Amino acid sequence: MQRIINDPDNVVDDAVRGYLRASPSLYAATDHPRVLKYAGETPDKVGVVTGGGSGHEPAFLGYVGEGLCDAVAIGEIFSSPTADAFLDAFRAADRGRGVACLYGNYAGDNMNVKMARQMAEMEGIDVKTVIARDDVASAPADQRDQRRGVAGEIMMWKVGGAAAARGDDLAEVIRLAQKAVDACSSIGIGLSSCTIPANGKPNFSIEPGHMELGIGHHGEPGIEVAPLTDATSMAKSMCDPVLADQDFTGGEVAVLVSGLGATPNMELNLLYAHIADRFEAESITVHRADIGNYFTSLEMMGATLTVMKLDDELKPLIDAPARSLAITR
Amino acid sequence: MQRIINDPDNVVDDAVRGYLRASPSLYAATDHPRVLKYAGETPDKVGVVTGGGSGHEPAFLGYVGEGLCDAVAIGEIFSSPTADAFLDAFRAADRGRGVACLYGNYAGDNMNVKMARQMAEMEGIDVKTVIARDDVASAPADQRDQRRGVAGEIMMWKVGGAAAARGDDLAEVIRLAQKAVDACSSIGIGLSSCTIPANGKPNFSIEPGHMELGIGHHGEPGIEVAPLTDATSMAKSMCDPVLADQDFTGGEVAVLVSGLGATPNMELNLLYAHIADRFEAESITVHRADIGNYFTSLEMMGATLTVMKLDDELKPLIDAPARSLAITR
The missing domain is CATH 3.40.50.10440 (Dihydroxyacetone kinase; domain 1)
Structure with missing residues (x-):
């Protein structure tokens, strides 16, 4: 450890x-x-x-x-x-x-x-x-x-x-x-497990070459364990259930892509490019996108996608000033 | 991978x-x-x-x-x-x-x-x-x-x-x-390696139960490979060479503790507590401390410590407004 x-x-x-x-x-x-x-x-x-x-x-x-x-x-x-x-x-x-x-x-x-x-x-x-x-x-x-x-x-x-x-x-x-x-729909994708210090070993496992779609923040079982795909397919696997959950089409959204801990920022941004492509194809306007480690699970690899439907009431509150370790605007 | x-x-x-x-x-x-x-x-x-x-x-x-x-x-x-x-x-x-x-x-x-x-x-x-x-x-x-x-x-x-x-x-x-x-003296400590995607495997290794003091941002060899210690000892191993490098005693400093990628933020802050103890003991005043993933090496585990000696010329420039992905003030 x-x-x-x-x-x-x-x-x-x-x-x-x-x-x-x-x-x-x-x-x-x-x-x-x-x-x-x-x-x-x-x-x-x-x-x-x-x-x-x-x-x-x-x-x-x-x-x-x-x-x-x-x-x-x-x-x-x-x-x-x-x-x-x-x-x-x-x-x-x-x-x-x-x-x-x-x-x-x-x-x-x-x-x-x-x-x-x-x-x-x-x-x-x-x-x-x-x-x-x-x-x-x-x-x-x-x-x-x-x-x-x-x-x-x-x-x-x-x-x-x-x-x-x-x-x-x-x-x-x-x-x-x-x-x-x-107004939010979220989904995670896990690429590796993590270790709680007091336990000393991973409390669940994801085999190399595999990924878990829909995994929870504590390793709760997801929708499916599947062979690891490329980022384009991962973005599709994440967007499909999120976009099916609410009608975002034609509207404006705030998007958050958070790493689960150990996945580098460049991969999160790379993933976001494919999410953004999909949103464009569905006529969804991204008002703001925050990409980074905002909600992690120790040193898990993987990412979560959160999409929030905005309106005139929520938008100014999302954009309002803030100062904290995680968000400063 | x-x-x-x-x-x-x-x-x-x-x-x-x-x-x-x-x-x-x-x-x-x-x-x-x-x-x-x-x-x-x-x-x-x-x-x-x-x-x-x-x-x-x-x-x-x-x-x-x-x-x-x-x-x-x-x-x-x-x-x-x-x-x-x-x-x-x-x-x-x-x-x-x-x-x-x-x-x-x-x-x-x-x-x-x-x-x-x-x-x-x-x-x-x-x-x-x-x-x-x-x-x-x-x-x-x-x-x-x-x-x-x-x-x-x-x-x-x-x-x-x-x-x-x-x-x-x-x-x-x-x-x-x-x-x-x-005005800056820095040192890193590596707890695990990382994998460049185009290579597909780690380009150096750190055995479990070991750490590398002084490791570079690309896995360049450090000062010593040693058995993994507790955070108190790690803080000492990092502070000793940094504090020996310049005379910080009695002065004011800006401190940056950056994770190397996969080490959770809570561990970086835990490490910082021991660094802060040491600085207090040496009559070094911390003007500001930034703890987080500011300069990483893909998914390496470990951390770097940077200590910067401040004066009346540097302090306002360190504190000046900024807006970017990494720093917003």
Whole structure:
């Protein structure tokens, strides 16, 4: 296991210490070792909170900052943060106007957010949630409530964060964050596995010469394991289910292609060229494309595609200023 | 070879097409397929050019943008751009006030920049160069002219780019870019190899359970191959030669910790915590720390450390606004 770590069981705490030391203008510690809050001035606004397992950096903590999230609950690698951590994140983000908790659809996160929300409400903190369910490979469109949240969460944080930053109230932040992630369809393609330090070996495998279409962010099984194809075919395999999921034709979209960790940026851009060709052929206008490591799975190879349908309400929120480790505009 | 590519021999051209499609507000094509220029307005200013082999993304093309480089010459993977490409980059960047070509000390780049410069001067384009030599592992301090350029190049582009953007003349841009990279000491540590698509197999190897201190960006041999240690010891192994190279004690520095490609961001931040501890112990004040994948080697695992001594002249240029794929401030 070729890692830069000390005790494999303390990787997350040790990394959090590093983020705090490296980015003091972004992160402030809280009383909870697994909760970071934005270090800058936060005016009287709706608090925006996210949280999730570690190993997906820059998600989740990289989206704390100006025009994005105000606090983050940090879990073990590929595990939900505790209910206590979510509760302390709500406390850190609350300015008396309520808290929007924007996170992904995983059993552990759902359970812990629910508990934290009940505890927060006993303290008089109004918490509303949006649960991202953008991974088209994880369930069909008519069972969207069973879908996992993947990189569409970034669009949800961007839109919800921008709405909160301009002063929208909690109901409006929630409405817009929900609208943002509902407008997203995502899919991943995995080319190799990854190793959780505390385990010491890969928790799933992809044979060389193969790829897994629809793989989840923790190696959850996808739609099919197939022989590795060229980038043109991979782009088609990713675009087909995404474009079948919503009617994007003739509209304007924001596109995000994220690497899963170890795939070089040049390959992500190479893949995007073929995605862009397809969109052009379908009369879909790309308003903006962000290509890079935005939501990873340790050192997995592969990529995810997220396509978001834009309208006059979402577009200015996607384009609004932001400052964080992951996005600066 | 688990890659997202089409023809392995056309990876660079295919990727350039992707960068152009993904980031039209940053990149414009030129008549040369391996030269991109900044797509935004470039006022009457000194042109700043860089160039180098591909596979180091976001270097080199990710540093084209506002307050950074105006044009880039793009080589094959781990190979110098051609002299023609450098020449066309000079032409693309020249606004009649001359061109600063800021690149790294590698034989192929030196030869091709020299030829391109001679051709440019026949056309009346005044080109001056700064050659980065910041890798302390590649030669001792008294043979600095033999050192390779590594991630200190980023500081050189940032300072030179900011000086050009504020209207400094060519001599001043060159003086400041040279001062910037002379103020940098860097070292890398490699934990795994990488595979050039056209070769199909790793061009060097690092055995599991081992690491290579001082490794170059193309797998050039380092100072020593040693058993893999914990992050605390790795930080010490990296800090010792860097802090011995220049007298940083009592001063202010900018620090860059770059991943080599496949090492997760959380490990880079974890490593940085130990580097920051050491700096604190040596009374070195960190003005800013940038931690992430800023200068990679395909999917190598490992990290590089660059430390730059700041003064009142360099600090505002490091902090100046910039917009590019790699750095936005």
